[in-house]
Amino acid sequence: MDFNGLKLAIYGDSLSTGTHGEGGYEAMLKGSLGLLETFNLSVGSSSLTKGSPGCMADLIEEGKLPETCDIILVWHGSNDWYWGVPLGKLGDREPSTFCGAISHAINTLRRELPKARIIWVNPIYRMERPDGGEKAGDAFETPNKTGSTLLDYALAIERASLLHGFPVIDMRRLSGIHACNAGYYLEDGVHPNKDGYLLIHSILENEMRRLIF
Incomplete structure (x- = not known):
């Protein structure tokens, strides 16, 4: 797939804002x-679900969408765990639960940016x-x-991907970051350092080339 000329929108939390690891992954991926x-629409400390400042559910309801883009990367779920938002159940549609927020995000993005x-x-x-x-x-x-x-939140994303039909990059498995090597890849046990983002970028690039055809 030739990505030249394509536009990418990113929704996420502080792992995607570029404020850690000497700039994060956005510039490398571009x-x-x-x-x-x-178009980076990520907000530090935000969740997907309603209940945290700058959550993705609020952003898309406020119309904070790119006018046009070809690919949308969503990296949310970690702060939904942190803030303790209700998990909900598969098939929920309201963004007050995590499962509902996934449905809400996917359906809204598809309606507004169908291609x-x-x-x-x-x-x-x-x-x-x-x-x-x-x-x-x-x-x-x-x-x-x-x-x-x-x-539980990661498995909810996997199940939602089957229900709604969207691909998932399993960064947990592919990165292999764990308690024994976290010091090499994370600044503080949470946010990647430069080496962490080099690893993340490599995975994102390879998986996006595989998934977008």
């Missing part, structure tokens, strides 16, 4: 794919105490204040 333009290809990125490892939690731990194993782990 250069390696030869994209014409990128754009939407790709979701699953969360990576993080070691942190969630909002309202008692202690820090591996987010994929540590329950938040609603009793859900980050694994």
Whole structure:
């Protein structure tokens, strides 16, 4: 696939804003794919679901959408765990639950930008105490204040991808970041450093070339 002339929109949290790891992955991805333009609509500390400042559900309801783009990359789910938003159930449609927010985002983006290809990125490892939690731990194993782990949110994305028909880049598996090597790839147990973003960029580039044809 020739990406020259294509435009990419990015929705995410602080992992996508470019404020960590000496600029994040956006510029690297634009250069390696030869994209014409990128629109970064990511907000630090935000969730997908309603309940956090700058959440994606609010952004798209406010009409914060690119006028035109060919590919939309969504990397959300990690802060939904952190803030303890309700997980909900597959088939929910309202953005007050995580499952509902996925449906809401996919349906809105498809309606407003029907020709754009939407790709979701699953969360990576993080070691942190969630909002309202008692202690820090591996987010994929540590329950938040609603009793859900980050694994629960990641699995919800996987199930939603089957229901709605959108591809998922499983950054958790492909990056291989874990407790024993997190010091090499993460600044603080949560945000990638430069080496972490080099790894993330490589995965995003390879997977996007595989998925967009």
